[in-house]
Amino acid sequence: MSEPITVTDAADPRLSDYTDLTDVELRRRREPAEGLFIAEGEKVIRRALAAGFRMRSMLLTAKWLGVMGDVIAETDAPVHLVEPALAEQVTGYHVHRGALASMERKPLPTAADVLDGARRVAVLEGLVDHTNLGAIFRSAAALGMDAVLLSPDCADPLYRRAVKTSMGAVFSVPYARLDPWPDSLAAVRAAGFELLALTPSGAEDFTVAKSHLLPRAALMLGAEGDGLTPKALAAADQRVRIPMAHGIDSLNVGAAAAIAFYAVNHG
Amino acid sequence: MSEPITVTDAADPRLSDYTDLTDVELRRRREPAEGLFIAEGEKVIRRALAAGFRMRSMLLTAKWLGVMGDVIAETDAPVHLVEPALAEQVTGYHVHRGALASMERKPLPTAADVLDGARRVAVLEGLVDHTNLGAIFRSAAALGMDAVLLSPDCADPLYRRAVKTSMGAVFSVPYARLDPWPDSLAAVRAAGFELLALTPSGAEDFTVAKSHLLPRAALMLGAEGDGLTPKALAAADQRVRIPMAHGIDSLNVGAAAAIAFYAVNHG
Structure with a gap:
């Protein structure tokens, strides 16, 4: 069970996994190097978890707390609660799907x-x-x-x-x-x-x-x-x-x- | 043979077919109502002409005058020459493909x-x-x-x-x-x-x-x-x-x- 943490500063290092998601070139280099990827939206997050990927953290707005309640209850990863405007400021786009998760990559098979x-x-x-x-x-x-x-x-x-x-x-x-x-x-x-x-x-x-x-x-x-x-x-x-x-x-x-x-x- | 006309004012009515191309809702209503559609880029313009659509006008930047030379030579439609910045100002986006044509719709078959x-x-x-x-x-x-x-x-x-x-x-x-x-x-x-x-x-x-x-x-x-x-x-x-x-x-x-x-x- 993770207790949602309200974050109000776009520069908060706890949000760094989610910065500049629209900068394709930056993210393309950064994500494999840091061993993470971003899952966007409820369905995709659930599928990533079902496939055995470990969640590093989640970023969501208040209206998604209920929908993601069972996921939050089952995870030890930090859950960051932000206002929609802050989500947009951090990621660079309007997050329609309400919830983002930073997931840990698995070693690629041969x-x-x-x-x-x-x-x-x-x-x-x-x-x-x-x-x-x-x-x-x-x-x-x-x-x-x-x-x-x-x-x-x-x-x-x-x-x-x-x-x-x-x-x-x-x-x-x-x-x-x-x-x-x-x-x-x-x-x-x-x-x-x-x-x-x-x-x-x-x-x-x-x-x-x-x-x-x-x-x-x-x-x-x-x-x-x-x-x-x-x-x-x-x-x-x-x-x-x-x-x-x-x-x-x-x-x-x-x-x-x-x-x-x-x-x-x-x- | 059409003689390219240099246009320098985004509000010039001769460019009105090309305004606000990024406004999907506006264009979705406007184009069928006015009996036109927009062909974007050399290949698509050539294919529209080959398929027998009549050109109402063309909008292009100087570097495309040579490439489109034969099309310009064969058309009576006005050809509007603009700076790239003006093309972007009129259409609402950076026109990578350099040439746009406003084409006349044909009556839809039954x-x-x-x-x-x-x-x-x-x-x-x-x-x-x-x-x-x-x-x-x-x-x-x-x-x-x-x-x-x-x-x-x-x-x-x-x-x-x-x-x-x-x-x-x-x-x-x-x-x-x-x-x-x-x-x-x-x-x-x-x-x-x-x-x-x-x-x-x-x-x-x-x-x-x-x-x-x-x-x-x-x-x-x-x-x-x-x-x-x-x-x-x-x-x-x-x-x-x-x-x-x-x-x-x-x-x-x-x-x-x-x-x-x-x-x-x-x-």
Whole structure:
């Protein structure tokens, strides 16, 4: 049981986890370095806790005390009660969802850890857009992908916007970094996975590639715009494409991922 | 050939089409009422012109005169040259893409018009999010859907953000409003279409519904969050679901649309 502490000064060091949340560049560096991430809103906070993340502290306005009552009753983390204006002053935006939590990151598993026992994995290269990344995790969870592997230059799945867009799926779908890139793809292949690169220039239609019959499949997707790099394409076993209407060059990477995740599980 | 006119006053009535572009509520009312929409950036402007929309005027900064030279040479519409600061003052945001065009709307076709000769159509209910709407049009174009039908409360596909997210697909995929809703769905059925409602509570797996074998299929999708309304579900011929992993309640509507568009064309 934590007793809410009223805080009235934006410079209070107890609020430092929540400062400048709109400064993407700052937060992108700071959060992994300090081993924290921010969960925003009641649902996301509950999902993070359910997934076993430890809460460092919570920041909320009075109207959320009731809604979060059971969470407050069960935590030892400090709970900071602030006026809405102070919340905005600290974070830099109007906190619609009323409650924020600073959560402690867990050590990231290795690629070998997440591949163990997996049959269907996504491999993402250069996904720097947090909204796309979150959407892909959400689809991965819904469509039964076992894990996500990220190239070193992919964005952080625990960044606030990615967490929100994923509806908390970043907490439930195991993920790991593949480093060095793309050389460590060899370890994915060695674990028994066929590496399928999704690309509009793919030789084979995804519909006829029969990917759903593969015992283990790794679906490689590249960044919005450029797609997979030549070196990533070269490291793949097959290049497959989603059949598209005449004259259209590409799908949004989130749409392509959803179709690929569906097709690899259902043919 | 239009001779660029330098404009230096934000209150100049010749710039009135471009005022307050960030005021979503204002623009949402104003643009259809005045029969215009805004195309943003070189690619989108070119696609709008290629799709046969008439340009009312253009607003650009000096560095875009060269890039847009051929467009300027071929148009009789006035071309307004402004400093970047003035563009920001008029529109309310920093115009990264350098060129804006005010385009004239065409009369919207009727549902009967767009159904004529079509085999695969999407029916959207209550889609108020411009980003989701644009993404769905982009997927519809890429995956070979013939038309989109919109309930009266769907957002405007020609709103700036929807146009941008669609990558111009709102210009190439025919669309119409279905009004009254949902009674006018009877006309879709009368045109030979099987009405398939996509819903997590659907009785039948989309994978086994064999929708790709239907001569004419209309895929009904509801808004993010609530999904299709009970009255829309009641008007459908079949309720189908995309198979999802245990414990996950829904996909993002853009992801669901992409999968459904793919599956209805490829099984």
